[in-house]
Amino acid sequence: MAKESKSRYAILGVLSHRGELSGYDVKQFLLESACYFWAESESQIYPTLKRLTAEGLVTCREDAHGARTRKLYSITDAGIRAIQVWLKDPSIKYQIRDELVLKLFFGCHVEPAVMIEHLQAARARELEFLHLVNNALDNKIDSVLGDRPQYAYVQAVARGGQRCTVATVEWLDETIETLKALEKQN
Incomplete structure:
Protein backbone atom coordinates (compact mmCIF):
# COMPACT_ATOMS: atom_id res chain seq x y z
CA MET A 1 0.00 0.00 0.00
CA ALA A 2 1.32 3.44 -0.91
CA LYS A 3 2.28 5.73 1.94
CA GLU A 4 -0.43 8.36 2.43
CA SER A 5 0.69 11.98 2.44
CA LYS A 6 -0.05 13.70 5.73
CA SER A 7 0.22 17.07 3.96
CA ARG A 8 -3.48 16.91 3.23
CA TYR A 9 -4.29 16.77 6.93
CA ALA A 10 -1.88 19.58 7.80
CA ILE A 11 -3.58 21.77 5.20
CA LEU A 12 -7.09 20.73 6.20
CA GLY A 13 -6.16 21.43 9.82
CA VAL A 14 -4.89 24.91 9.00
CA LEU A 15 -8.07 25.71 7.10
CA SER A 16 -10.18 24.34 9.99
CA HIS A 17 -8.40 26.69 12.42
CA ARG A 18 -8.07 29.78 10.26
CA GLY A 19 -10.98 29.75 7.82
CA GLU A 20 -10.60 30.98 4.26
CA LEU A 21 -6.95 31.28 3.19
CA SER A 22 -4.79 31.42 0.11
CA GLY A 23 -2.06 28.84 -0.47
CA TYR A 24 0.47 31.46 0.57
CA ASP A 25 -1.46 32.09 3.81
CA VAL A 26 -1.43 28.34 4.55
CA LYS A 27 2.35 28.30 4.09
CA GLN A 28 2.79 31.35 6.35
CA PHE A 29 0.59 29.85 9.06
CA LEU A 30 2.66 26.65 9.04
CA LEU A 31 5.90 28.66 9.13
CA GLU A 32 4.76 30.78 12.04
CA SER A 33 2.79 28.26 14.08
CA ALA A 34 3.98 24.75 13.27
CA CYS A 35 7.55 25.18 12.05
CA TYR A 36 9.24 23.06 14.69
CA PHE A 37 7.12 19.97 14.10
CA TRP A 38 5.76 20.29 10.55
CA ALA A 39 7.04 21.76 7.30
CA GLU A 40 5.39 22.01 3.92
CA SER A 41 6.91 23.46 0.79
CA GLU A 42 4.89 25.58 -1.60
CA SER A 43 5.52 22.88 -4.20
CA GLN A 44 3.56 20.51 -1.93
CA ILE A 45 0.84 22.92 -0.79
CA TYR A 46 -0.60 23.96 -4.15
CA PRO A 47 -0.97 20.47 -5.69
CA THR A 48 -2.46 19.24 -2.41
CA LEU A 49 -4.99 22.10 -2.39
CA LYS A 50 -5.92 21.20 -5.97
CA ARG A 51 -6.45 17.53 -4.98
CA LEU A 52 -8.44 18.49 -1.88
CA THR A 53 -10.66 20.70 -4.04
CA ALA A 54 -11.19 17.88 -6.55
CA GLU A 55 -12.10 15.55 -3.68
CA GLY A 56 -14.63 18.05 -2.30
CA LEU A 57 -12.76 18.49 0.98
CA VAL A 58 -12.16 22.20 0.34
CA THR A 59 -13.78 24.82 -1.82
CA CYS A 60 -11.93 27.40 -3.87
CA ARG A 61 -13.01 30.82 -4.96
CA GLU A 62 -11.15 33.53 -6.81
CA ASP A 63 -10.73 36.92 -5.19
CA ALA A 64 -9.47 40.04 -6.93
CA HIS A 65 -6.61 41.21 -4.75
CA GLY A 66 -5.01 44.33 -6.14
CA ALA A 67 -3.76 43.80 -9.67
CA ARG A 68 -4.01 40.03 -9.47
CA THR A 69 -6.53 37.38 -8.62
CA ARG A 70 -5.80 34.91 -5.87
CA LYS A 71 -7.46 31.66 -4.94
CA LEU A 72 -8.98 31.38 -1.48
CA TYR A 73 -9.67 27.97 0.02
CA SER A 74 -12.15 26.94 2.73
CA ILE A 75 -12.68 23.59 4.37
CA THR A 76 -15.99 21.82 3.70
CA ASP A 77 -18.02 19.62 6.03
CA ALA A 78 -16.50 16.63 4.20
CA GLY A 79 -13.05 18.08 4.96
CA ILE A 80 -13.90 18.31 8.66
CA ARG A 81 -15.08 14.68 8.60
CA ALA A 82 -11.82 13.65 6.88
CA ILE A 83 -9.82 15.30 9.69
CA GLN A 84 -11.96 13.59 12.30
CA VAL A 85 -11.38 10.16 10.71
CA TRP A 86 -7.63 10.83 10.48
CA LEU A 87 -7.46 12.02 14.10
CA LYS A 88 -8.98 8.73 15.26
CA ASP A 89 -6.42 6.65 13.33
CA PRO A 90 -3.31 5.55 15.27
CA SER A 91 -0.24 7.69 14.62
CA ILE A 92 2.85 6.14 13.11
CA LYS A 93 6.24 6.71 14.68
CA TYR A 94 7.95 9.62 13.06
CA GLN A 95 11.30 9.28 11.34
CA ILE A 96 13.98 11.74 12.26
CA ARG A 97 16.13 13.15 9.47
CA ASP A 98 18.48 15.55 11.21
Whole structure:
Protein backbone atom coordinates (compact mmCIF):
# COMPACT_ATOMS: atom_id res chain seq x y z
CA MET A 1 0.00 0.00 0.00
CA ALA A 2 1.32 3.44 -0.91
CA LYS A 3 2.28 5.73 1.94
CA GLU A 4 -0.43 8.36 2.43
CA SER A 5 0.69 11.98 2.44
CA LYS A 6 -0.05 13.70 5.73
CA SER A 7 0.22 17.07 3.96
CA ARG A 8 -3.48 16.91 3.23
CA TYR A 9 -4.29 16.77 6.93
CA ALA A 10 -1.88 19.58 7.80
CA ILE A 11 -3.58 21.77 5.20
CA LEU A 12 -7.09 20.73 6.20
CA GLY A 13 -6.16 21.43 9.82
CA VAL A 14 -4.89 24.91 9.00
CA LEU A 15 -8.07 25.71 7.10
CA SER A 16 -10.18 24.34 9.99
CA HIS A 17 -8.40 26.69 12.42
CA ARG A 18 -8.07 29.78 10.26
CA GLY A 19 -10.98 29.75 7.82
CA GLU A 20 -10.60 30.98 4.26
CA LEU A 21 -6.95 31.28 3.19
CA SER A 22 -4.79 31.42 0.11
CA GLY A 23 -2.06 28.84 -0.47
CA TYR A 24 0.47 31.46 0.57
CA ASP A 25 -1.46 32.09 3.81
CA VAL A 26 -1.43 28.34 4.55
CA LYS A 27 2.35 28.30 4.09
CA GLN A 28 2.79 31.35 6.35
CA PHE A 29 0.59 29.85 9.06
CA LEU A 30 2.66 26.65 9.04
CA LEU A 31 5.90 28.66 9.13
CA GLU A 32 4.76 30.78 12.04
CA SER A 33 2.79 28.26 14.08
CA ALA A 34 3.98 24.75 13.27
CA CYS A 35 7.55 25.18 12.05
CA TYR A 36 9.24 23.06 14.69
CA PHE A 37 7.12 19.97 14.10
CA TRP A 38 5.76 20.29 10.55
CA ALA A 39 7.04 21.76 7.30
CA GLU A 40 5.39 22.01 3.92
CA SER A 41 6.91 23.46 0.79
CA GLU A 42 4.89 25.58 -1.60
CA SER A 43 5.52 22.88 -4.20
CA GLN A 44 3.56 20.51 -1.93
CA ILE A 45 0.84 22.92 -0.79
CA TYR A 46 -0.60 23.96 -4.15
CA PRO A 47 -0.97 20.47 -5.69
CA THR A 48 -2.46 19.24 -2.41
CA LEU A 49 -4.99 22.10 -2.39
CA LYS A 50 -5.92 21.20 -5.97
CA ARG A 51 -6.45 17.53 -4.98
CA LEU A 52 -8.44 18.49 -1.88
CA THR A 53 -10.66 20.70 -4.04
CA ALA A 54 -11.19 17.88 -6.55
CA GLU A 55 -12.10 15.55 -3.68
CA GLY A 56 -14.63 18.05 -2.30
CA LEU A 57 -12.76 18.49 0.98
CA VAL A 58 -12.16 22.20 0.34
CA THR A 59 -13.78 24.82 -1.82
CA CYS A 60 -11.93 27.40 -3.87
CA ARG A 61 -13.01 30.82 -4.96
CA GLU A 62 -11.15 33.53 -6.81
CA ASP A 63 -10.73 36.92 -5.19
CA ALA A 64 -9.47 40.04 -6.93
CA HIS A 65 -6.61 41.21 -4.75
CA GLY A 66 -5.01 44.33 -6.14
CA ALA A 67 -3.76 43.80 -9.67
CA ARG A 68 -4.01 40.03 -9.47
CA THR A 69 -6.53 37.38 -8.62
CA ARG A 70 -5.80 34.91 -5.87
CA LYS A 71 -7.46 31.66 -4.94
CA LEU A 72 -8.98 31.38 -1.48
CA TYR A 73 -9.67 27.97 0.02
CA SER A 74 -12.15 26.94 2.73
CA ILE A 75 -12.68 23.59 4.37
CA THR A 76 -15.99 21.82 3.70
CA ASP A 77 -18.02 19.62 6.03
CA ALA A 78 -16.50 16.63 4.20
CA GLY A 79 -13.05 18.08 4.96
CA ILE A 80 -13.90 18.31 8.66
CA ARG A 81 -15.08 14.68 8.60
CA ALA A 82 -11.82 13.65 6.88
CA ILE A 83 -9.82 15.30 9.69
CA GLN A 84 -11.96 13.59 12.30
CA VAL A 85 -11.38 10.16 10.71
CA TRP A 86 -7.63 10.83 10.48
CA LEU A 87 -7.46 12.02 14.10
CA LYS A 88 -8.98 8.73 15.26
CA ASP A 89 -6.42 6.65 13.33
CA PRO A 90 -3.31 5.55 15.27
CA SER A 91 -0.24 7.69 14.62
CA ILE A 92 2.85 6.14 13.11
CA LYS A 93 6.24 6.71 14.68
CA TYR A 94 7.95 9.62 13.06
CA GLN A 95 11.30 9.28 11.34
CA ILE A 96 13.98 11.74 12.26
CA ARG A 97 16.13 13.15 9.47
CA ASP A 98 18.48 15.55 11.21
CA GLU A 99 21.54 16.47 9.15
CA LEU A 100 23.39 17.90 12.17
CA VAL A 101 23.04 14.63 14.08
CA LEU A 102 24.11 12.67 11.00
CA LYS A 103 27.21 14.86 10.65
CA LEU A 104 27.98 14.49 14.35
CA PHE A 105 27.66 10.72 14.06
CA PHE A 106 30.42 10.72 11.41
CA GLY A 107 32.26 13.71 12.92
CA CYS A 108 35.42 11.77 13.73
CA HIS A 109 36.54 12.38 10.14
CA VAL A 110 37.15 16.12 10.76
CA GLU A 111 38.69 18.11 13.57
CA PRO A 112 36.44 18.68 16.60
CA ALA A 113 36.42 22.44 15.87
CA VAL A 114 34.31 21.82 12.74
CA MET A 115 31.64 19.99 14.72
CA ILE A 116 31.82 22.55 17.53
CA GLU A 117 31.08 25.29 15.01
CA HIS A 118 28.07 23.37 13.66
CA LEU A 119 26.80 22.73 17.19
CA GLN A 120 27.20 26.37 18.23
CA ALA A 121 25.26 27.51 15.17
CA ALA A 122 22.52 25.00 15.99
CA ARG A 123 22.47 26.22 19.59
CA ALA A 124 21.94 29.81 18.41
CA ARG A 125 19.03 28.67 16.19
CA GLU A 126 17.48 26.70 19.05
CA LEU A 127 17.72 29.67 21.42
CA GLU A 128 16.07 31.89 18.81
CA PHE A 129 13.30 29.35 18.41
CA LEU A 130 12.94 29.05 22.20
CA HIS A 131 12.45 32.80 22.38
CA LEU A 132 9.63 32.54 19.81
CA VAL A 133 7.96 29.67 21.66
CA ASN A 134 8.23 31.46 24.99
CA ASN A 135 6.74 34.58 23.41
CA ALA A 136 3.88 32.53 21.97
CA LEU A 137 3.21 30.93 25.35
CA ASP A 138 3.41 34.25 27.17
CA ASN A 139 1.36 36.34 24.74
CA LYS A 140 0.21 35.06 21.40
CA ILE A 141 -1.68 31.87 22.25
CA ASP A 142 -3.78 33.51 24.96
CA SER A 143 -4.59 36.62 22.94
CA VAL A 144 -5.30 34.82 19.66
CA LEU A 145 -7.12 31.72 20.87
CA GLY A 146 -8.51 32.82 24.23
CA ASP A 147 -11.40 30.50 25.00
CA ARG A 148 -11.55 28.78 21.60
CA PRO A 149 -11.71 24.95 21.63
CA GLN A 150 -8.21 24.46 20.22
CA TYR A 151 -6.54 26.55 22.97
CA ALA A 152 -5.54 23.64 25.25
CA TYR A 153 -4.26 21.62 22.30
CA VAL A 154 -2.18 24.41 20.79
CA GLN A 155 -0.81 25.31 24.22
CA ALA A 156 0.17 21.65 24.82
CA VAL A 157 2.04 21.57 21.50
CA ALA A 158 3.84 24.83 22.32
CA ARG A 159 4.83 23.52 25.77
CA GLY A 160 6.12 20.33 24.14
CA GLY A 161 8.18 22.43 21.74
CA GLN A 162 9.50 24.48 24.63
CA ARG A 163 10.59 21.43 26.60
CA CYS A 164 12.16 19.70 23.60
CA THR A 165 14.04 22.87 22.71
CA VAL A 166 15.35 23.33 26.26
CA ALA A 167 16.50 19.69 26.27
CA THR A 168 18.16 20.17 22.87
CA VAL A 169 20.04 23.25 24.08
CA GLU A 170 21.23 21.31 27.15
CA TRP A 171 22.38 18.44 24.94
CA LEU A 172 24.17 20.86 22.58
CA ASP A 173 25.95 22.49 25.54
CA GLU A 174 27.09 19.10 26.87
CA THR A 175 28.24 17.96 23.43
CA ILE A 176 30.14 21.18 22.77
CA GLU A 177 31.97 20.78 26.10
CA THR A 178 32.76 17.14 25.31
CA LEU A 179 34.21 18.07 21.92
CA LYS A 180 36.19 20.98 23.42
CA ALA A 181 37.75 18.51 25.87
CA LEU A 182 38.49 16.16 22.98
CA GLU A 183 40.05 19.04 21.05
CA LYS A 184 42.39 19.78 24.00
CA GLN A 185 43.56 16.16 24.04
CA ASN A 186 44.66 16.35 20.39
